[in-house]
Amino acid sequence: MADARRTLFRLARHNSFRIGFVVVLLLAVAALAAPWITADLPTAMRLRLRFRPPSLVSPFGTDLFGRDILSRVLYGGRLSLWIGFATAVISSVAGAFIGVISAQYRRIDGMLMRIMDGLMAFPAILLAIGVSAALGPQTGSVIAALSIAYIPRTARVVRASALVIRELDFVDAARVAGVTDLRLMLRHILPNCMGPLLVQFSFTFAYAILAESALSFIGVGPPPPAPSWGNIIAEGRDYTIEAWWIMLFPGIAISLAALGMNLLGDGLRDLLDPRLKMDG
Numbered sequence: 248m249a250d251a252r253r254t255l256f257r258l259a260r261h262n263s264f265r266i267g268f269v270v271v272l273l274l275a276v277a278a279l280a281a282p283w284i285t286a287d288l289p290t291a292m293r294l295r296l297r298f299r300p301p302s303l304v305s306p307f308g309t310d311l312f313g314r315d316i317l318s319r320v321l322y323g324g325r326l327s328l329w330i331g332f333a334t335a336v337i338s339s340v341a342g343a344f345i346g347v348i349s350a351q352y353r354r355i356d357g358m359l360m361r362i363m364d365g366l367m368a369f370p371a372i373l374l375a376i377g378v379s380a381a382l383g384p385q386t387g388s389v390i391a392a393l394s395i396a397y398i399p400r401t402a403r404v405v406r407a408s409a410l411v412i413r414e415l416d417f418v419d420a421a422r423v424a425g426v427t428d429l430r431l432m433l434r435h436i437l438p439n440c441m442g443p444l445l446v447q448f449s450f451t452f453a454y455a456i457l458a459e460s461a462l463s464f465i466g467v468g469p470p471p472p473a474p475s476w477g478n479i480i481a482e483g484r485d486y487t488i489e490a491w492w493i494m495l496f497p498g499i500a501i502s503l504a505a506l507g508m509n510l511l512g513d514g515l516r517d518l519l520d521p522r523l524k525m526d527g
Contacts, residue, residue, distance in 0.1 A: 376467060
């Protein structure tokens, strides 16, 4: 308990972590509180109000169908943040499993890592485009595609930590005491890999939000009219000059989300990496 309080205190003092946490929290609260922030529905079309610039009535302006951009950005945050979070969770769980198994059973280590190397040979966004295009443009396909693209990176990070931890004295003692391989991995090795895993989780979250925007921009992301930050930008790309606000505000939201998660990751890395520990 004392160690947990000390860790939380150090996180609270770390400038990068503190700023990132506030930014991400504000974005998440704004997305969840969208019905109370704006009365407009993100899909409500009012053609007589199309291409209205930002004003007191519509702070973020309207798009080509007269839909309120503020409402679309707020509701789009739900989908974009959900895709980022789901991708980070799936890739972390699957990557941790593969990494620990690979480190524990050296006989299959080579085979598993060559598969991971094969996936990493493709740029993550290109691999995601191929998988998403094959599965079809829908939210589940985007999450699956991005998870497949980022699992190898997480597996590599966890494997590197597990290879060191499995050689430590307390692991040898547990092995001599007759602890089964499954218990050894779940109770002794994996918990000690949580530091690097949490850091990788935060970075994957940020990368997934950016990648979802790229997939939506080229037409293989979540299908319209469901709002996501990437979809809103894609819909406004033909009106960059006359209706610049359509792309500006979701672009700012994407930038803030990526910045916030990267600052969170920097704070966690500084705290949890013994080579980089600092008080911020």
